Amino acid sequence: MKVYAPDGAVGPSAASLAPPVPVLAGKRIGILDNSKPNAGLLLGRMAERLAARTGAGVEVVERKNAALPAPDDVLARLAEAEVVLTGSAD
Amino acid sequence: MTDLSEMLEVASDDPETLRDCFAVRGWGDGLPLVPPTPERVDAMLAGCGGDPEEVVAALPPRSGIATRRIIAINAVLAGCRPEHMSVLVAAVRALARPEVNLRGVNATTHPVAPLLVVHGEVARTAGYNSGLGAFGPGNLANASTGRALRLILLHVAGAVPGAGDASTQGGPAKYAYCVAENLAESPWGGYAASVGVDGPSAVTVHCGEAPHNFHDMESDQPAAILDKAASVMASLGSNNAPVSGAEFFVMLCPEHAAACAAAGWTRGNMASYLHERARMRTGDLREAFALRAWAPWQETFGDDAGMPITEHPDNIRIVVVGGPGKHSSVIPSWGMTRSATVPVEPERREGTEP
Amino acid sequence: MATTAFEALASEVAATLGLPGTRIVAVEHPLGGTDEAAVVDRADRAVEPALLLLTGSA
Numbered sequence: 001m002k003v004y005a006p007d008g009a010v011g012p013s014a015a016s017l018a019p020p021v022p023v024l025a026g027k028r029i030g031i032l033d034n035s036k037p038n039a040g041l042l043l044g045r046m047a048e049r050l051a052a053r054t055g056a057g058v059e060v061v062e063r064k065n066a067a068l069p070a071p072d073d074v075l076a077r078l079a080e081a082e083v084v085l086t087g088s089a090d
Numbered sequence: 091m092t093d094l095s096e097m098l099e100v101a102s103d104d105p106e107t108l109r110d111c112f113a114v115r116g117w118g119d120g121l122p123l124v125p126p127t128p129e130r131v132d133a134m135l136a137g138c139g140g141d142p143e144e145v146v147a148a149l150p151p152r153s154g155i156a157t158r159r160i161i162a163i164n165a166v167l168a169g170c171r172p173e174h175m176s177v178l179v180a181a182v183r184a185l186a187r188p189e190v191n192l193r194g195v196n197a198t199t200h201p202v203a204p205l206l207v208v209h210g211e212v213a214r215t216a217g218y219n220s221g222l223g224a225f226g227p228g229n230l231a232n233a234s235t236g237r238a239l240r241l242i243l244l245h246v247a248g249a250v251p252g253a254g255d256a257s258t259q260g261g262p263a264k265y266a267y268c269v270a271e272n273l274a275e276s277p278w279g280g281y282a283a284s285v286g287v288d289g290p291s292a293v294t295v296h297c298g299e300a301p302h303n304f305h306d307m308e309s310d311q312p313a314a315i316l317d318k319a320a321s322v323m324a325s326l327g328s329n330n331a332p333v334s335g336a337e338f339f340v341m342l343c344p345e346h347a348a349a350c351a352a353a354g355w356t357r358g359n360m361a362s363y364l365h366e367r368a369r370m371r372t373g374d375l376r377e378a379f380a381l382r383a384w385a386p387w388q389e390t391f392g393d394d395a396g397m398p399i400t401e402h403p404d405n406i407r408i409v410v411v412g413g414p415g416k417h418s419s420v421i422p423s424w425g426m427t428r429s430a431t432v433p434v435e436p437e438r439r440e441g442t443e444p
Numbered sequence: 445m446a447t448t449a450f451e452a453l454a455s456e457v458a459a460t461l462g463l464p465g466t467r468i469v470a471v472e473h474p475l476g477g478t479d480e481a482a483v484v485d486r487a488d489r490a491v492e493p494a495l496l497l498l499t500g501s502a
Contacts, residue, residue, distance in 0.1 A: 001103050004126040005096040006245040008160035011153035013462025020500025037476035038483045045487035067194040067426035083498050089256055089450035090199055090476055151460045253456040
């Protein structure tokens with residue numbers, strides 16, 4: 001017998017992945033802290049070490065509420081950086 | 091109208107076969123399902139009329155497109171009757187409202203589930219239980235509509251545990267969470283009208299925890315009854331503690347509601363009283379939550395001041411639910427979400443104006 | 445960045461949002477309730493895999 005699938009179509013996807021940045025020297029590293037406990041510490045330390053290793057600079061540090069999308073002005077400032085570190089979940 | 095939905099072939103029409111066939115694809119809620127055959131889905135669609143391919147909402151995180159037909163398919167799976175369709179369509183519209191923040195609701199590690207409250211005429215005509223045992227079990231309309239809404243979240247929104255839903259423990263309210271307002275015994279009129287949604291029928295979605303009970307068997311004084319509610323609200327463990335902008339739904343049983351109304355208290359009076367009484371020591375909250383979402387004025391409080399558990403009385407919503415007895419409940423919010431109340435559209439018939 | 449307990453969830457969510465293959469580095473779970481030295485250690489050990497993913501050498 002035939003039955004319907006229950007999931008339906010998926011809406012269009014609005015984004016694609018950015019290409020990698022082969023050389024980080026002179027580039028800007030951004031941080032988007034999702035406000036979860038220790039996220040800022042982890043991301044900050046990683047960005048510092050990445051910068052020290054490659055000659056990049058930690059230029060933009062932003063914070064967002066974990067439960068909400070990042071506001072447009074935060075995203076606009078992060079767009080100045082070539083690479084951004086952020087966290088997902090707890 | 092072209093039918094755009096995908097079909098699949100199953101070996102037999104028994105519910106267990108369908109459940110297993112769906113489970114392989116990551117569908118279903120673990121319980122047996124009613125097969126969504128074209129005949130059943132067409133009969134379900136007749137319950138709300140309109141164009142089956144009309145897009146009611148796109149639901150995150152999957153960006154799944156909830157058409158009337160997709161809603162009807164999930165309603166069949168859950169065991170709904172056609173008269174529940176208009177409620178489900180309204181519920182999906184409500185969930186998609188931006189203030190609900192469904193993306194966050196579905197994604198969080200908290201055990202939040204959207205509570206669906208059915209208001210007005212449709213609660214009576216479609217058989218929803220607003221009285222004794224309203225939160226369940228035992229009523230087809232409440233159980234199947236609540237379940238259908240969860241199936242839509244699983245299938246269409248992609249809120250699958252471990253994929254779109256990170257809830258640490260999950261929760262029983264994530265199976266079915268639907269109740270009707272006891273309008274006949276609400277001394278202050280219907281909740282929907284109190285938030286500016288007029289019309290014969292409406293639904294509210296409030297993304298919160300499972301109900302937290304409070305009882306007062308002895309008093310007929312509003313303050314004594316509501317002090318119990320306040321003590322349940324002022325809990326260090328609920329998400330409202332660090333998120334002061336969040337709403338509480340206080341589901342008053344008819345006897346508690348009648349006692350408050352007899353003393354002349356309005357919804358506004360009760361919300362103000364609860365706002366005043368549901369407080370915790372500011373220093374205890376500060377110590378417990380380094381990460382907190384308080385309004386700027388709240389940060390100025392000294393450690394020994396009593397901090398209201400929610401920043402404004404408007405965040406305390408009062409709905410009458412239940413039957414005889416003196417048990418009421420508080421439904422704390424997940425936090426970063428607001429409830430939404432939307433009208434239930436009357437059934438649309440071919441060739442008639444909506 | 446994700447912790448090991450949420451790595452699969454992070455990739456599922458990224459794919460659901462139309463970004464399969466999102467660059468994710470996992471560190472040991474949990475972060476909440478973990479002392480500063482242990483978090484710094486997790487960060488230090490994540491630098492190399494992050495560098496490989498960001499520069500496309502992974």
